Amino acid sequence: MKVHNKWLTAPLSAALAAAMLSGCGSEKGAAGDDGVTVLIGMSDDVVATDPAAGYDPGSWLLFNNVFQSLLSFPKGASTPQPEAAEKCGFDQGGSTVFRCTLRDGLKFSNGNPLTAKDVKFSFERALKINDPAGPAPLLSTIGSIDTPDEQNVVFKLKVPDATFPSKIASGAGSIVDHREYSDDALRNDGKAVGSGPYKLDSYSEGKAVFSVNSEYRGTAKVKNSGVTLKFYNGDRKSLGEALKKGDVDVAYRGLAPADIAELKESSASGSKGIEVVEGTSAEVQHLVFNMKDPVVGKLGVRKAIAYLVDRDELVEDIHRATASSLYSIVPAGITGHNTAFFDTYGDRPQPEKAKQALRSAGISGKVELTLWSTPSRYGASTEQELKAIAKQLNASGLFDATVKSAEYEQYEKDIKAGKYGVYVKGWVPDYPDADNFTAPFFGEGNVLGNNYENSRVEAIIPKTAASPDRTSTEEDYAQIQDMVAQDLPMLPLWQAKQYAVARDGITGLEWTLDASTVFRFWEIKKS
Numbered sequence: 058m059k060v061h062n063k064w065l066t067a068p069l070s071a072a073l074a075a076a077m078l079s080g081c082g083s084e085k086g087a088a089g090d091d092g093v094t095v096l097i098g099m100s101d102d103v104v105a106t107d108p109a110a111g112y113d114p115g116s117w118l119l120f121n122n123v124f125q126s127l128l129s130f131p132k133g134a135s136t137p138q139p140e141a142a143e144k145c146g147f148d149q150g151g152s153t154v155f156r157c158t159l160r161d162g163l164k165f166s167n168g169n170p171l172t173a174k175d176v177k178f179s180f181e182r183a184l185k186i187n188d189p190a191g192p193a194p195l196l197s198t199i200g201s202i203d204t205p206d207e208q209n210v211v212f213k214l215k216v217p218d219a220t221f222p223s224k225i226a227s228g229a230g231s232i233v234d235h236r237e238y239s240d241d242a243l244r245n246d247g248k249a250v251g252s253g254p255y256k257l258d259s260y261s262e263g264k265a266v267f268s269v270n271s272e273y274r275g276t277a278k279v280k281n282s283g284v285t286l287k288f289y290n291g292d293r294k295s296l297g298e299a300l301k302k303g304d305v306d307v308a309y310r311g312l313a314p315a316d317i318a319e320l321k322e323s324s325a326s327g328s329k330g331i332e333v334v335e336g337t338s339a340e341v342q343h344l345v346f347n348m349k350d351p352v353v354g355k356l357g358v359r360k361a362i363a364y365l366v367d368r369d370e371l372v373e374d375i376h377r378a379t380a381s382s383l384y385s386i387v388p389a390g391i392t393g394h395n396t397a398f399f400d401t402y403g404d405r406p407q408p409e410k411a412k413q414a415l416r417s418a419g420i421s422g423k424v425e426l427t428l429w430s431t432p433s434r435y436g437a438s439t440e441q442e443l444k445a446i447a448k449q450l451n452a453s454g455l456f457d458a459t460v461k462s463a464e465y466e467q468y469e470k471d472i473k474a475g476k477y478g479v480y481v482k483g484w485v486p487d488y489p490d491a492d493n494f495t496a497p498f499f500g501e502g503n504v505l506g507n508n509y510e511n512s513r514v515e516a517i518i519p520k521t522a523a524s525p526d527r528t529s530t531e532e533d534y535a536q537i538q539d540m541v542a543q544d545l546p547m548l549p550l551w552q553a554k555q556y557a558v559a560r561d562g563i564t565g566l567e568w569t570l571d572a573s574t575v576f577r578f579w580e581i582k583k584s
Contacts, residue, residue: 093281093282094281094284094285094583095281095306095307095563095582096284097287097581098286098296098300099115099309100289100290100292100293100311101114101118101291101310102291103119103288104116104190106119107243107244108192108228108229108233109191109243110243111190112192114310114574115288119249120251121575122254122255122576122577122579123249125252125273126232127139127140127176127210128145128222128225129226129275129276129575130488130573132571133568135571137223137225139160140276141160143158143161144157144158147219147525152217152218152219153216154214155214155222156209157210158208159172159210160275161208163252164252165272166251166252167234167237167250169236172208174207174235176204177210178233179231180199180230182238184199185241186241188243192227195224195487196225196229198221200215217519217523218523219524219525220522228487233250252272252273252275253270254273254275254277254578255268255269255283256269264286266283266284267283267284267286269283277579280565280581281578281581287299291436293313293316293437296308297313300331300558306559306560306562307563309557312556314380317333317377330561331558331559331560331561332559332561333558334558334570336556336569337554337555338572339390339485339494340555342383342435342439343482343549343550344479345481346479346507347477347508348508349508352426353479355418355420357419358414358426359548360410360545362450362479364402364406364411365406365455366449366450367406368404368551372551375438375445376438376442376551379553379554380552380554381552382404382550382552383549383550383551384396384397384398385398386541392530393538395535398542398548402542406449411455412453415455423457424456425458426447426450426458426478427461427478428460428479429461429463429480430443430480430481431465434483439483444460447460475508482505482547488573489572491527495518496518498547499514499537511540514537517536518537520533557569562584563582564582566580568580
């Protein structure tokens with residue numbers, strides 16, 4: 058998977074540090090000529106309509122379409138460009154002062170003007186509320202925000218943070234109307250007021266209805282008259298049936314690998330009516346090891362597992378080629394990617410090396426091991442995957458591995474309490490930069506909850522974050538990945554491919570599926 062920026066010849070650093078990122082003049086969104094609403098089905102839930110609370114794929118899908126951010130990721134690109142802003146950039150020679158000038162004529166969907174005051178309010182509100190399920194951690198480098206006038210915003214960062222533009226181009230950068238939101242409490246009425254291409258007309262347990270925002274000023278060109286998003290609450294079978302029956306035009310995030318494979322095969326054989334659109338993705342899944350566990354806390358045990366797991370078998374048999382084997386912390390297509398785990402442990406089972414690793418750790422008998430999963434979060438295929446891994450380990454004669462599962466809420470509590478030795482974690486990136494695949498896992502506030510610490514890794518992370526030239530960080534990220542491969546606090550398993558499945562008459566889906574993870578309603582057209 059490769060993601061290229063087709064419109065820039067200089068890296069983000071040069072554009073930001075040497076000169077301000079500049080956008081086109083104000084543009085006005087408009088509905089497509091056909092005036093047709095698109096029906097989209099999704100198995101993920103939308104947990105929140107308030108940007109200060111949501112930090113999940115479903116909620117960010119809503120944020121990216123209803124709210125504007127100062128910057129956004131253009132289709133097919135991993136470098137942020139101006140959106141609500143006319144131009145943005147770091148002060149020359151540094152990455153601690155970031156300035157943005159807003160477009161002229163910005164308005165929220167209720168007709169209220171959007172000014173620098175709203176931008177300042179939105180960021181300070183998210184930080185003040187600091188909701189446990191919200192995006193405040195992404196904004197933690199903000200020290201203060203100045204608004205010299207209605208058009209200009211100045212962010213003064215606590216530490217150099219060259220990834221700041223990418224962070225505020227994500228759902229974390231959503232701008233809300235200060236007249237409509239409390240500065241110290243979440244909105245819980247299921248409503249949302251933004252300045253993005255769409256406005257939220259209604260939101261309920263079963264669906265969300267969006268219409269085109271006539272007040273929108275930005276870069277998106279809307280190609281439909283609205284979108285209705287239907288929620289299938291994790292019921293992948295019902296989502297697949299709804300697509301086949303025509304109850305939805307598009308199925309996104311939720312079809313099981315077997316369903317996608319079946320649909321791809323029927324499409325390839327010439328069957329009419331349904332098309333499978335494949336895109337790039339930086340979503341990954343890891344097997345995580347609790348470093349304080351009495352069993353996998355031993356490096357020899359972790360090495361033995363690394364020598365025995367056959368990723369290609371998992372990808373082919375369980376995921377039906379809807380993912381790719383992953384041998385890196387930083388996925389393919391992201392600057393800084395290498396193949397540290399392939400180089401260290403190979404790509405095929407090596408029982409003799411696994412046996413040697415155990416013997417070097419003083420282990421002579423079979424290792425009893427429990428692998429933990431949570432199908433309610435990661436889907437039934439994840440449990441099948443872990444059972445396949447257990448079978449691979451047991452086939453070596455070195456392990457006696459079993460699989461157990463728990464509901465997501467209990468699963469997270471047990472991980473936090475240190476009850477699991479081996480468990481699975483999926484990660485959908487907030488922004489397409491290697492920083493988002495390293496800092497959350499190995500920096501302060503490790504989201505994996507596996508008690509891993511490495512002072513050398515922790516020292517490199519701030520250095521990479523401070524580097525304006527993202528291409529210059531490759532060597533540092535290679536060091537991080539090499540050290541993690543040696544320490545083995547986690548074992549990368551696979552990198553997802555991104556799919557949307559559509560009925561006849563739907564176009565534009567190829568522009569909604571890239572490593573930025575932004576599902577762009579406005580690119581979808583129904584005829």
